[in-house]
Amino acid sequence: MRVGIGLPNAVAGTSGAELRDWAREAEAAGFSTLGTIDRIVYGNYDPLVALAAAAVVTERIKLATTVALGPVFAPAARIAKQFLSLDALAGGGRAVLGIAPGGRPDDYEVADVAMSERGRWMDRAVKQIREIWDGVDGGEQIGPRPVGDARPTLLVGGWVEASYRRAAQYGDGWIMGGGSPDQFRQALDGVRDHWAREGREGEPQTAALSYFALGPDGERAAQAYLGDYYAFLGEEAVGAITSGAARDADTVRAYIAGFEEAGCGELIFFPCSSDPAQVGMLAEAVGL
Secondary structure, X not given: OEEEEEOXXXXXXXXXXXXXXXXXXXXXXXXXXXXXXOOOOOOOOOHHHHHHHHHHOOOOOEEEEEEEEHHHHOOHHHHHHHHHHHHHHOOOOOEEEXXXXXXXXXXXXXXXXXXXXXXXXXXXXXXXXXHHHHOOOOHHHOOOOOEOOEOOEEEEEOOOHHHHHHHHHHOOEEEEOOOOHHHHHHHHHHHHHHHHHOOOOOOOEEEEEEEEOOOOOHHHXXXXXXXXXXXXXXXXXXXHHHHHOEOOHHHHHHHXXXXXXOOOOEEEEEEOOOOOHHHHHHHHHHOO
């Protein structure tokens, strides 16, 4: 199983220099992917802007939205073009669009988009994005065009049957947000079922997310960041999420073992601190 690391694009106070240093160190350490968190009504850096900054200072590592909140992110054709552009600027084959509906009413309200339309939007959008990337039905007019076999990757997120269907119809695979290995295993059964129904060959690409906060300041960092980011869920939920953040190497390795056993192809650890030293600590815990 591959192990990726999130950029601290949603951690308060992260500077541009810290973001770029983080990206450099993540690639040097051998992580597979740099992930990003997407929100509108929050103080995070826009995920595409953060990934573009990372692209400038890296050469190999994948650059992923994990996930972009599709209906409030941009029109589907614009999303397709943005990722073709990111992929071309990054050298081809490195951009990964993880896309899902999201569930925060405040993001939808400020974007003037109806939450009731998000499922129908996703159905139309993932189809259009795939057509543009593949250059069919007029999609070839939208560029920059991929060179050879190098093109962005499309991972569809969401916990409902419709999400699994979209992943199988138009995606390269499926991505799970926060959750346990058991939850991943159960969802993967649904993804694989739809994959087979669509006559897709091989296995879908899969990914999942988890949090980490290592070192002597880990507890404080986890409480500060996760407590703020998930405050809307209430105190009990915040406590559960905060306590689930890996704060030592044994827990990191246990999460890796659990998700690998569940059939996950890549586990991306998201930070609670913007200190680039966290990259080295996670790399050591992972054994890179």
